[in-house]
Amino acid sequence: DRWLRSGSTNQRIAGITVLIIVVAAFVFWMPIYLGLPLSANGYRFRMWLTSWI
Template sequence: SPPPSSPPSFAPTPSPAPYLIALYLLLNHAANWLPWAKVSRCVFIYHYMGAAVFGLLAIAFLCDRWLWHPQVELRATGITVIFLIALAFVFWLPLYLGLPLSVEGLELRRWFESWV
Protein backbone atom coordinates (compact mmCIF):
# COMPACT_ATOMS: atom_id res chain seq x y z
CA SER A 1 0.00 0.00 0.00
CA PRO A 2 1.26 3.53 -0.76
CA PRO A 3 2.48 5.68 2.14
CA PRO A 4 -0.03 8.17 3.44
CA SER A 5 0.43 11.57 1.91
CA SER A 6 0.34 14.73 3.92
CA PRO A 7 -2.44 17.21 3.24
CA PRO A 8 -1.58 19.97 0.80
CA SER A 9 -0.11 23.06 2.39
CA PHE A 10 -1.40 26.41 1.25
CA ALA A 11 1.07 28.41 3.32
CA PRO A 12 3.12 30.75 1.17
CA THR A 13 6.68 29.67 0.68
CA PRO A 14 9.28 32.29 1.57
CA SER A 15 10.49 34.07 -1.51
CA PRO A 16 14.11 35.12 -1.95
CA ALA A 17 12.96 38.17 -3.96
CA PRO A 18 12.95 40.69 -1.06
CA TYR A 19 16.48 39.69 -0.12
CA LEU A 20 17.66 39.99 -3.70
CA ILE A 21 16.06 43.42 -4.00
CA ALA A 22 17.70 44.57 -0.75
CA LEU A 23 21.07 43.21 -1.89
CA TYR A 24 20.72 44.93 -5.28
CA LEU A 25 19.93 48.27 -3.63
CA LEU A 26 22.73 47.95 -1.08
CA LEU A 27 25.38 47.00 -3.64
CA ASN A 28 24.39 49.78 -6.03
CA HIS A 29 24.33 52.36 -3.24
CA ALA A 30 27.80 51.25 -2.13
CA ALA A 31 29.13 51.24 -5.70
CA ASN A 32 28.01 54.85 -6.16
CA TRP A 33 29.03 56.11 -2.71
CA LEU A 34 32.36 54.39 -2.04
CA PRO A 35 34.35 56.24 -4.74
CA TRP A 36 33.54 59.50 -2.93
CA ALA A 37 33.85 58.25 0.66
CA LYS A 38 37.54 59.10 1.13
CA VAL A 39 37.68 62.27 -0.95
CA SER A 40 39.15 64.96 1.28
CA ARG A 41 38.46 67.97 -0.93
CA CYS A 42 35.13 69.76 -0.98
CA VAL A 43 32.45 67.61 -2.59
CA PHE A 44 28.97 68.68 -3.59
CA ILE A 45 25.54 67.10 -3.47
CA TYR A 46 25.65 66.14 -7.15
CA HIS A 47 28.49 63.75 -6.35
CA TYR A 48 26.05 61.80 -4.18
CA MET A 49 23.12 61.77 -6.61
CA GLY A 50 23.86 58.29 -7.98
CA ALA A 51 23.96 56.80 -4.49
CA ALA A 52 20.97 58.89 -3.38
CA VAL A 53 18.74 57.21 -5.96
CA PHE A 54 19.47 53.78 -4.52
CA GLY A 55 19.31 55.05 -0.94
CA LEU A 56 15.86 56.51 -1.53
CA LEU A 57 14.71 53.34 -3.29
CA ALA A 58 15.92 51.33 -0.28
CA ILE A 59 13.98 53.56 2.12
CA ALA A 60 10.87 53.24 -0.06
CA PHE A 61 11.32 49.46 -0.22
CA LEU A 62 11.62 49.22 3.58
CA CYS A 63 8.64 51.50 4.18
CA ASP A 64 6.53 49.46 1.78
CA ARG A 65 7.49 46.23 3.56
CA TRP A 66 6.69 47.82 6.93
CA LEU A 67 3.37 49.34 5.84
CA TRP A 68 2.07 45.96 4.65
CA HIS A 69 3.45 43.97 7.59
CA PRO A 70 0.93 42.30 9.95
CA GLN A 71 2.72 43.66 13.05
CA VAL A 72 1.25 46.97 14.12
CA GLU A 73 4.64 48.19 15.40
CA LEU A 74 6.24 47.84 11.97
CA ARG A 75 3.32 49.58 10.27
CA ALA A 76 3.68 52.43 12.76
CA THR A 77 7.41 52.55 12.01
CA GLY A 78 6.69 52.89 8.29
CA ILE A 79 4.23 55.71 8.87
CA THR A 80 6.67 57.45 11.23
CA VAL A 81 9.52 57.26 8.70
CA ILE A 82 7.32 58.72 5.96
CA PHE A 83 6.18 61.50 8.31
CA LEU A 84 9.79 62.33 9.27
CA ILE A 85 10.83 62.44 5.61
CA ALA A 86 7.99 64.86 4.87
CA LEU A 87 9.02 67.05 7.82
CA ALA A 88 12.67 67.05 6.71
CA PHE A 89 11.61 68.01 3.19
CA VAL A 90 9.64 71.01 4.47
CA PHE A 91 12.47 71.94 6.87
CA TRP A 92 15.14 72.06 4.16
CA LEU A 93 12.86 73.31 1.37
CA PRO A 94 14.05 76.94 1.67
CA LEU A 95 17.60 75.80 0.89
CA TYR A 96 16.48 73.75 -2.11
CA LEU A 97 14.49 76.66 -3.51
CA GLY A 98 17.03 79.34 -2.67
CA LEU A 99 14.58 81.25 -0.51
CA PRO A 100 15.95 83.95 1.79
CA LEU A 101 16.71 82.79 5.32
CA SER A 102 17.86 84.62 8.40
CA VAL A 103 21.32 83.81 9.73
CA GLU A 104 19.66 81.89 12.55
CA GLY A 105 17.50 79.95 10.09
CA LEU A 106 20.53 79.01 8.01
CA GLU A 107 22.55 77.94 11.05
CA LEU A 108 19.60 75.87 12.28
CA ARG A 109 19.78 73.88 9.05
CA ARG A 110 23.58 73.48 9.07
CA TRP A 111 23.98 70.36 11.21
CA PHE A 112 27.65 69.68 10.44
CA GLU A 113 30.64 71.99 10.24
CA SER A 114 31.58 70.44 6.90
CA TRP A 115 28.33 71.65 5.32
CA VAL A 116 29.26 74.73 3.32
Protein backbone atom coordinates in the same frame (compact mmCIF):
# COMPACT_ATOMS: atom_id res chain seq x y z
CA ASP B 1 5.89 49.99 1.25
CA ARG B 2 5.82 46.54 2.76
CA TRP B 3 5.80 47.97 6.28
CA LEU B 4 2.82 50.20 5.55
CA ARG B 5 0.77 47.29 4.20
CA SER B 6 1.84 44.86 6.90
CA GLY B 7 -0.69 43.22 9.16
CA SER B 8 1.64 43.73 12.11
CA THR B 9 0.86 46.85 14.08
CA ASN B 10 4.52 47.36 15.05
CA GLN B 11 5.67 47.30 11.43
CA ARG B 12 2.91 49.68 10.41
CA ILE B 13 3.85 52.12 13.17
CA ALA B 14 7.52 51.91 12.15
CA GLY B 15 6.63 52.56 8.51
CA ILE B 16 4.47 55.56 9.33
CA THR B 17 7.14 56.94 11.68
CA VAL B 18 9.84 56.71 9.01
CA LEU B 19 7.53 58.36 6.48
CA ILE B 20 6.77 61.24 8.85
CA ILE B 21 10.50 61.77 9.56
CA VAL B 22 11.33 61.87 5.85
CA VAL B 23 8.56 64.37 5.08
CA ALA B 24 9.52 66.56 8.06
CA ALA B 25 13.19 66.60 6.97
CA PHE B 26 12.19 67.52 3.43
CA VAL B 27 10.05 70.42 4.64
CA PHE B 28 12.78 71.55 7.07
CA TRP B 29 15.46 71.78 4.36
CA MET B 30 13.16 72.83 1.49
CA PRO B 31 14.04 76.56 1.74
CA ILE B 32 17.65 75.67 0.95
CA TYR B 33 16.64 73.42 -1.97
CA LEU B 34 14.45 76.16 -3.41
CA GLY B 35 16.91 78.98 -2.75
CA LEU B 36 14.45 80.91 -0.62
CA PRO B 37 15.79 83.78 1.47
CA LEU B 38 16.68 82.79 5.01
CA SER B 39 17.87 84.82 7.95
CA ALA B 40 21.41 84.14 9.12
CA ASN B 41 20.03 82.29 12.14
CA GLY B 42 17.69 80.22 10.00
CA TYR B 43 20.53 79.25 7.69
CA ARG B 44 22.84 78.30 10.59
CA PHE B 45 19.98 76.34 12.19
CA ARG B 46 19.79 74.13 9.08
CA MET B 47 23.56 73.72 8.66
CA TRP B 48 24.27 71.20 11.42
CA LEU B 49 27.83 70.32 10.44
CA THR B 50 30.60 72.83 9.77
CA SER B 51 31.53 70.92 6.61
CA TRP B 52 28.10 71.80 5.13
CA ILE B 53 28.78 75.54 5.18
